Amino acid sequence: MSRKLFIAGNWKMNSSAVASVEVARGMASELGSVEAVDLAICPPFVYIPGVAEALKDSNIGVGAQNMYFEDNGAFTGEISARMLKDIGCRYVILGHSERRHVIGETDELINAKIIKALAGGLEVMFCVGELLDQRKSDRTTEVVTTQITAGLKNIGPEALLGITIAYEPVWAIGTGETATPDQAQETHAMIRALIGQLYGTELAESIRIQYGGSVKPGNAAELLGCPDVDGALVGGASMTVEDFSGIVNSVL
Numbered sequence: 001m002s003r004k005l006f007i008a009g010n011w012k013m014n015s016s017a018v019a020s021v022e023v024a025r026g027m028a029s030e031l032g033s034v035e036a037v038d039l040a041i042c043p044p045f046v047y048i049p050g051v052a053e054a055l056k057d058s059n060i061g062v063g064a065q066n067m068y069f070e071d072n073g074a075f076t077g078e079i080s081a082r083m084l085k086d087i088g089c090r091y092v093i094l095g096h097s098e099r100r101h102v103i104g105e106t107d108e109l110i111n112a113k114i115i116k117a118l119a120g121g122l123e124v125m126f127c128v129g130e131l132l133d134q135r136k137s138d139r140t141t142e143v144v145t146t147q148i149t150a151g152l153k154n155i156g157p158e159a160l161l162g163i164t165i166a167y168e169p170v171w172a173i174g175t176g177e178t179a180t181p182d183q184a185q186e187t188h189a190m191i192r193a194l195i196g197q198l199y200g201t202e203l204a205e206s207i208r209i210q211y212g213g214s215v216k217p218g219n220a221a222e223l224l225g226c227p228d229v230d231g232a233l234v235g236g237a238s239m240t241v242e243d244f245s246g247i248v249n250s251v252l
Contacts, residue, residue, distance in 0.1 A: 005224060006164055006208050006231035007248055008040040008125060009238025010065060010093060011047075020047040024054035026241035031248055032058030038231070039248065040091050041238065045079055052088030063091030063125070066099060069112040071120075081120025092117050093233070095127040095151060097170045107150035114151060114163070124163045125210065125233060126151055128191075132171035140169075141190055148194055157199050164208045165191060166233040172213030174235060181222050181229075184211050188228035217246025224251050 015023070020043050031039060032055070042063040043051045052062045068078035084092060094117060095110040110126075117124050128147040130140045148165070155163075167187055169179050179187075188209045196204035211223055212233035223229055237243040 003206070003208050003230045004036075004038055005251060006038040006040070006210060007234065007251075008042060008063065008091065008093075008210070008231070009234050009244055010096070010212075011041070011043045011239060012065070012098070012235065013044055014239060015043060015047060017047060017050060020044075021050040021054050023239065023241060024051040024060075027060060027244060028055050028058040030241055030245045032060060034059055034248060034252070036252055037248060042091065042093055048084075048089060049087050056088070061090040062088050063093060064089050065093050065096065067092050067094070067113060067117060067122075069109070069116040071116075081117050081122050085121055090123060091125060092122045093125045093127065093166075095147070097127060097129055097168055097173060101131070101170065107147060111151050111153050111155075115155065115159075118155070118159045118162045122162075125166050126163050127166045127168050127212065127233070129168040129170050129173075129212075135169065135171060140187060144187065144191065145194055148191065149198070152198065157203055160195075160199055160203055160207065164210055164231070165195075166210040166212050167191060168212035168233060174214070176214055178214040178216075178219055178223075179211070181226050184223055184229055185226040188226065192228050215247060217243055217250060220247040221250040 040061040040063045042065050064084045071080050094113045099105045114124050128144050130143040134143050172178050191209055192204050208230035210231040210233045211229050215232045215234045216237050
């Protein structure tokens with residue numbers, strides 16, 4: 001089954017108000033008319049309005065890097081799905097490895113966020129992936145299976161259509177190391193088979209699975225050419241128009 005590629009940029013805790021708008025304008029100019037691939041940029045919370053304004057007449061969507069699982073209330077420092085929708089977001093990244101391993105988010109918390117995001121009308125990039133020691137001890141399948149099973153708890157087949165799974169081997173994020181195309185394909189195929197067990201073959205063939213981990217213009221075409229790799233969640237290379245355009249253009 002042919003799945004439309006989805007390439008998203010995660011700017012993490014970088015940029016500035018002026019620079020974020022400048023880069024977004026550049027991307028709107030270079031990539032704004034692209035229709036063959038779905039595109040999104042996920043800047044830090046405080047830069048979302050400026051980026052959304054710069055991208056408003058383009059085909060590039062805007063997403064957030066996180067959110068909370070309540071609509072409103074006494075949750076100082078948190079952001080709700082409603083708030084994100086209000087400032088122009090279509091997407092949200094949940095379960096990113098840095099949220100799991102730096103901030104300490106659990107599978108249960110990530111699950112609650114996914115449920116709330118979908119209910120609030122956001123599309124979710126749900127991140128999973130193993131640490132280096134887990135890969136070396138041949139636990140990739142075990143770790144990713146646990147993360148996916150727990151993260152999708154109480155999410156029905158219809159809601160699943162609003163989720164893109166992003167496989168990000170933690171050892172390949174910001175390290176310059178990249179999973180080989182064979183490694184990426186193997187894990188993506190395993191994830192698709194797991195979704196098939198949980199939801200059936202038809203949904204498993206429909207769901208998109210992104211790869212995240214040091215994706216660059218030089219390796220994007222080979223990675224994205226794998227049959228079960230349906231896009232990329234791009235970190236550092238999404239911070240410049242040249243690199244992000246290079247990644248996108250490599251598959252057009």
